[in-house]
Every structure is written in C-alpha cells, then in structure tokens.
Amino acid sequence: MKTQQVDYSLYLVTDSTEAILGSRDLVKVVEQALLGGVTLVQYRDKTSDTNTLITTAQALHKKCLAHNTPLLINDRVDVALAVDCEGVHLGQDDMSIALARKMLGPGKIIGATVSSVAEARVALERGADYLGIGTLYATNTKKNTKEIIGVNGIRKILKYLEGSEMGRKVKTVCIGGINANNIQRITHQLLAPTPSNPSPKTIDGAAIVSAIIGAQDPKTAAINLSNLLHTAAPFA
Numbered sequence: 001m002k003t004q005q006v007d008y009s010l011y012l013v014t015d016s017t018e019a020i021l022g023s024r025d026l027v028k029v030v031e032q033a034l035l036g037g038v039t040l041v042q043y044r045d046k047t048s049d050t051n052t053l054i055t056t057a058q059a060l061h062k063k064c065l066a067h068n069t070p071l072l073i074n075d076r077v078d079v080a081l082a083v084d085c086e087g088v089h090l091g092q093d094d095m096s097i098a099l100a101r102k103m104l105g106p107g108k109i110i111g112a113t114v115s116s117v118a119e120a121r122v123a124l125e126r127g128a129d130y131l132g133i134g135t136l137y138a139t140n141t142k143k144n145t146k147e148i149i150g151v152n153g154i155r156k157i158l159k160y161l162e163g164s165e166m167g168r169k170v171k172t173v174c175i176g177g178i179n180a181n182n183i184q185r186i187t188h189q190l191l192a193p194t195p196s197n198p199s200p201k202t203i204d205g206a207a208i209v210s211a212i213i214g215a216q217d218p219k220t221a222a223i224n225l226s227n228l229l230h231t232a233a234p235f236a
C-alpha cells in the first residue's frame with residue numbers, strides 16, 4: 001500500500017475496553033467504521049497480551065487492506081513488524097522515533113503524540129510523519145491524559161510548524177473529545193484562512209475513539225462525522 005498519500009481526515013483510533021467497545025467484536029466494529037468512510041485506523045489496545053495483539057492486528061489489517069486504508073499500531077513496533085502493517089503511533093514514553101524508523105524502514109508511517117511546541121519540535125527533528133496533537137477537549141477515553149490544550153494550544157503548535165519547511169510538510173491530526181457536536185469547530189477554527197494569514201498551517205484530520213467505536217452504529221457515526229468534516233470547510 002502506498003503510504004505517501006495517506007488521508008488523515010477521519011482517523012479512527014480503536015479501544016477495546018468494556019466502557020467503549022462493550023461486548024462487541026472489535027474487528028466487526030472497525031469494519032463498519034471502514035464502510036462508513038474512516039480514512040486511517042490505529043489499533044490501540046493497552047491491555048491485551050502480545051499474541052492477542054498480533055492476532056487482532058492481523059484481522060484488522062485484512063479489513064483495512066480490503067478498504068485500501070492504512071493500519072497503524074499504537075505503542076508496539078514489534079506488532080507492526082509482525083503483521084507488516086503501514087506503521088505505528090508512538091507516545092512520549094514509547095520507543096524513540098529514530099529506533100522505530102531503523103526497525104521499520106523508510107516506507108512506514110510513524111506518528112507521534114505531542115502536547116506542546118517543545119514536544120512537536122523534538123518529534124519533527126526525529127522524523128515523525130505526522131503529529132497527533134492533543135488533548136483537544138476533555139475525554140474519558142484516555143485516563144492519564146495530559147492537560148487539555150484546547151484549540152488555542154493546537155494553534156500554538158501549528159504556528160510553530162508554520163515556521164519551518166519540515167513543519168509545513170509534517171501532517172497533523174488533533175485528538176481528544178471530538179464528536180459530532182463539536183467536529184465542525186475544528187473545521188472552522190483550525191482550517192479557516194484569515195485575512196492576515198491566507199494559507200495557514202492547518203490540521204489534516206480528526207482522530208476519534210469513542211464517537212465511533214462507542215457508537216451504537218459505527219458505520220452511521222463515521223458517515224455522519226465525515227459529512228460534518230467535509231461540509232464545513234473541506235480538508236485540502
């Protein structure tokens with residue numbers, strides 16, 4: 001799968017907990033979300049053992065490939081290697097981006113969680129392909145989430161990225177508490193040009209967990225979120 005032209009716009013991050021997934025089958029839920037139009041999937045599972053992670057990742061990868069949608073693995077470079085999926089998403093406490101790149105090779109996607117300009121600078125220098133910026137809004141999904149940085153915190157990071165060629169090139173998504181009620185705020189506040197800055201550095205997508213995985217009908221939820229995203233101010 002070509003990883004150069006990844007569509008980050010509606011980025012599904014999975015959750016296997018009782019509170020969000022319930023007793024449903026994750027692979028079926030993700031398949032519904034793919035049918036609804038999610039453009040990128042991250043398998044995020046903080047509790048399963050390694051064998052379960054690999055088996056589930058393999059099943060998810062099969063579904064993602066059928067929809068020509070990249071699959072990334074949260075935290076675990078070994079699992080990404082085992083299933084030969086499109087990449088990983090690494091937090092501040094995970095394996096270094098440099099080592100992950102060495103292990104995965106140049107063709108894979110490496111994303112990094114950042115919450116501040118300082119973290120964005122480091123991730124950029126170390127060669128992240130995209131930055132997952134957050135936490136945007138309060139959320140129950142990630143218990144140990146750092147401070148809520150809000151739209152203003154995201155703007156500060158985008159402003160910093162605007163200042164260098166590498167920064168302008170890196171892809172960005174925001175994450176945390178995004179749902180159908182607030183997703184158009186992102187398109188209005190983080191995508192809109194202003195008279196003083198007609199072509200600002202913007203975000204490339206919204207990363208979402210509970211508003212899709214926790215929805216009664218994940219396909220309809222994804223369709224709805226995708227429509228809301230693209231009707232307010234289309235992602236370029």
Ligand code: TZP
Pocket residue numbers: 013134135136138139140141142145175176177178207208209210211
């Ligand atoms: N990182 C920052 S917030 C978050 C992660 C993984 C969880 C976002 O979940 P939700 O349900 O979309 O608020």
Ligand code: MG
Pocket residue numbers: 074075089090091092093094
């Ligand atoms: Mg992590």
